[in-house]
Amino acid sequence: MSDNTFGKIFQVTTFGESHGAAIGAVVDGMPAGVEIDTDFIQRELDRRRPGAGAAGSTARKESDTAEILSGVFEGKSTGTPIAMLIRNSDQHSSDYGELKDLFRPGHADWGFHAKYGFRDHRGGGRSSGRETACRVAAGALAKLFLKSISNITISAFAAEIGGVKAIDLDMDEISRNPLRTPDAGAVPAMLKRIEECRMAQESCGGIVECRISGVPAGWGEPVFDKLDALLAHAIVSLGAVKGFSVGSGFDAARTAGSVNNSDPEAAGGIRGGISDGEKIVFRAAVKPTPSISQEQLMPGTDGQLHKFAIKGRHDVCIVPRIVPVVEAMAALVLADCALRQRCARV
Amino acid sequence: MSDNTFGKIFQVTTFGESHGAAIGAVVDGMPAGVEIDTDFIQRELDRRRPGAGAAGSTARKESDTAEILSGVFEGKSTGTPIAMLIRNSDQHSSDYGELKDLFRPGHADWGFHAKYGFRDHRGGGRSSGRETACRVAAGALAKLFLKSISNITISAFAAEIGGVKAIDLDMDEISRNPLRTPDAGAVPAMLKRIEECRMAQESCGGIVECRISGVPAGWGEPVFDKLDALLAHAIVSLGAVKGFSVGSGFDAARTAGSVNNSDPEAAGGIRGGISDGEKIVFRAAVKPTPSISQEQLMPGTDGQLHKFAIKGRHDVCIVPRIVPVVEAMAALVLADCALRQRCARV
Amino acid sequence: MSDNTFGKIFQVTTFGESHGAAIGAVVDGMPAGVEIDTDFIQRELDRRRPGAGAAGSTARKESDTAEILSGVFEGKSTGTPIAMLIRNSDQHSSDYGELKDLFRPGHADWGFHAKYGFRDHRGGGRSSGRETACRVAAGALAKLFLKSISNITISAFAAEIGGVKAIDLDMDEISRNPLRTPDAGAVPAMLKRIEECRMAQESCGGIVECRISGVPAGWGEPVFDKLDALLAHAIVSLGAVKGFSVGSGFDAARTAGSVNNSDPEAAGGIRGGISDGEKIVFRAAVKPTPSISQEQLMPGTDGQLHKFAIKGRHDVCIVPRIVPVVEAMAALVLADCALRQRCARV
């Protein structure tokens, strides 16, 4: 129930399985009068597309074209729901037939089976990373709305890949390299690490950082829907994310109160759950892709363990492709907060 | 709007300011027929009470007695909302008068002002940690419901305080020491660290870990309301929490895929957002209490910076007291997931 | 689940049973900065109070004093939830002991039993008309909010009692007579009808009409949350209401299109679910109070039919007392629509 809808006023509902007819998103709550730049939506989708980013990406070739079905008239949002449809074109279901009765490690396979009694096993079905394309399309609408009312900029990037950290951060560098990292100097070591993984039939993870400027003080709610709580919900709802932190994050656990209080970056732009007008900074820990091509042991519906090598095309490192998804989720949270803030005062 | 309600089927709504007439919680969605052990609710509240735990706790003496106003008849839940009221008895508002025009560092003061235009400044008002008593009372109801349908046990503890880690974990030890840590051997060093902070008019933070056993496979939803996303939302909505991780957490960013896949603890009991039947483990990073008694610089409504020392009674280290609150939030999430799961299959 | 909360942005949650410790309401979503006139809230409660209105009213003497527990500071709403508590003082549970194992006709008794397996049978428990006191208190807050942003006036009245219709409508007359009817000339016949019912151990119903002026064009949503759909939901959620109509209502079924189009009152101020700037007019059909003092046949938990006369104090005609409740529900709907409208355009 309602698992497929995110947000309270600016709401997105996504649907679709990896190897079904189509995936899509319905955005309800977009205010009327926002200019809908369809090229921008497509560019955002292109950033997430398999093969768009990096050495680490899958070879699946999907155009991922979003068709807008409703809610836009003469180039502007009408206030009614904006439905976007992305057809699945390159499905290769046959690659997955052998996995029908197996539960891949690190995936939702077993959980789906336990929850629903059966599942669309093709390519991960509803749990495929492909679902995030819908989030990116919806996030693009959120960005267009935010742009129409503010000067907010949302920049996510690979802060760490396979243990290699970005040290010298140059935000302009992010879009110049396929890894979406702001440290040009770290790129060779990161690429080397990814290549090593590929050769070893391995995968690796990393850390995505997101920096948001231009958010006015006062956004976010003071109790359950703290701005950082909403961001945590949004980011941890991405399948590969195992951790979330804001500002000083886990380091705060080891810092003295006076130091934490006076460090302008410790709060991460959010105090008591409400934006304070400073730059918002949060991080997400991304696990290594669980789909690796080496043989692994996996349980089956027969209750036995099976030795099996997953075929198909999989990212060695999902970090560069998750960067635009993180931005999209942040944009969805902020669009919702912006509208909720309109109701805060008489 | 709706910021004060958490959960979709098993829902809690909290209300009240630190120095108003009362705080309270309304739990809507408790199934009928659950035995309501009021002593248990009170014991849970007592665990969170100031002074109940540790050397690090405030001296504020509140009995924090929850009066049940509705929804219980002849010892059982009736299916209608259970309202619980906690009167504020020991308010000392005068301690806070001087803070009326100042925005304390690390607190929500400035955010409230920016959001609403003014605020109940007494003791943090709505943003006071006192609000968490309502969460604990509601969480106690959630635990009673879970107990009636399962053998779930939820055990949170101080995994680290002021940089001192618990190493040898003995779950039975948690309730024996005032720091709620499972490592008896770490207690002296932790207490020493807290005492050093107190002498230096400082505060310190730490890490709370929560382990949950007995959750059947299949709980949590596969997309936006992944079990770990709901837990992240719940835990980061606690004012002092700056980070959340599940299973291998941030370490996952530096682990190889095959290792992460085969490590039974890496998933933390949740794969693809759905419980897998294993023990659920998550962690929260707790920042040092921002209220410290040394002089600090703080901005005021006059736009100037003021040197000011906060009076009143404040925890040097909030970690032991946040332990039952973390459990309460986990129980609320699980109670909700348990009911949502009833609707998963025909 | 969530049955006890009404509204999407301006939300009220009510709790409490007729003969429990207390009833109450939590209003979440009240914008900050609204002046909270507690005398006004009390006056609204007094209008609904047993004995306040008419010859037809019960003799139960409750002061129905609402204590505000939170969300108000220095006379203004703070943006946090406003909890209001009404203690039950005059409970006479003993009157109801004999009904423990019987299901009264026309009441929710049997439904509660079927739904939850057991029930708090005292005075109707959660299903008592007493719950509407909470709606009135919350509606008073909604009215205060609406007053702070508009010149909306909401006037409900008895349009018909026991078959006697109000013909000459003078809005100023409504507050002058205990029946809350705008036709002074109809009062004697209405009172006579009520008295006849009382003598015959009978009850009677009637029709409440509500007129709302000052609502700007554009409120209400175009699809599922049409303004008239929200009003229908709100009004039919009152236990005694069996019908709802807006504008020409059931007469529309027998009118020609051109006549209906050109009649300024046919739309009732709402077209396509959105307010059109004209006066909003709707009606509610109120059934006769099911609690009558004559002997009736009623089924019991033993599966047998029992002849039984309900004791206790009951209204012969609920219509005058439901008038302020109808206004309250209308105010809650409008307050919610007002805030939703703030999100309609960029």
Added chain:
Amino acid sequence: MSDNTFGKIFQVTTFGESHGAAIGAVVDGMPAGVEIDTDFIQRELDRRRPGAGAAGSTARKESDTAEILSGVFEGKSTGTPIAMLIRNSDQHSSDYGELKDLFRPGHADWGFHAKYGFRDHRGGGRSSGRETACRVAAGALAKLFLKSISNITISAFAAEIGGVKAIDLDMDEISRNPLRTPDAGAVPAMLKRIEECRMAQESCGGIVECRISGVPAGWGEPVFDKLDALLAHAIVSLGAVKGFSVGSGFDAARTAGSVNNSDPEAAGGIRGGISDGEKIVFRAAVKPTPSISQEQLMPGTDGQLHKFAIKGRHDVCIVPRIVPVVEAMAALVLADCALRQRCARV
């Protein structure tokens, strides 16, 4: 915000404008394992289709084929959202160009303009009756779910058309005549009335009644989400409906308490908001179609009144076509109540 979603657990979200690319529905909350009979969905859509029913219907020829995009695997629901797409094929936008700057009487045109500042004027845009095709498709899914768990039958019919009442009710007759009335004897007079309207460039309304058998006692919630309140919301959210009643409805206002209590049909199968196990009966008042072909006065964006004759194809009487829509809305309400009931007891 969230105006386009209906239901709390079994939820439908609709999208699309009359003359946009497509309309559609996303059903979230369908339990896994329900057999999805796509032919049944199509038959339900066919019942609502223009021209399917009666003499009174429009000549617009749309196949209204629903393509299922997701949530179904090997013929069964998977527990994930079921998206259904209906392309708009026969759009004739040019018919509507002249209405761009006019606000048709009895329509949402002016409301949309006031609400959003501009509108997709083509064929009523989002407010077109065409949106109800999505409700019928979603309602078909709700019926399939209900069928899988119960023996519920939902039968709506034309109880009155243009003032001509159905007297002798034979439920088997409903599907035999184009007016969907259960009284074969009333058909000629009804058809004559419709033909008179057409000749006079007029339209007429009527009354739809809905009877539901097989609902177990205990469905519906006791306070705000009473079963009749949910039905009222659902039914009044249909553009043409001006009134709703359950059981004795407006007649209850003129009945004595003892009579109302002992009449088995007075309650309409719902007491205190909860189903009592008896047949559920409710009625909807349908206004005459506001689009008539005679010249009418209508205001324009220029602030002037214009004399204008609406072109295009419009139903003389919408009643027969609204019959399956009423059933669909009832099915959606009941599917939601069925799932909510699963959470009522421990």
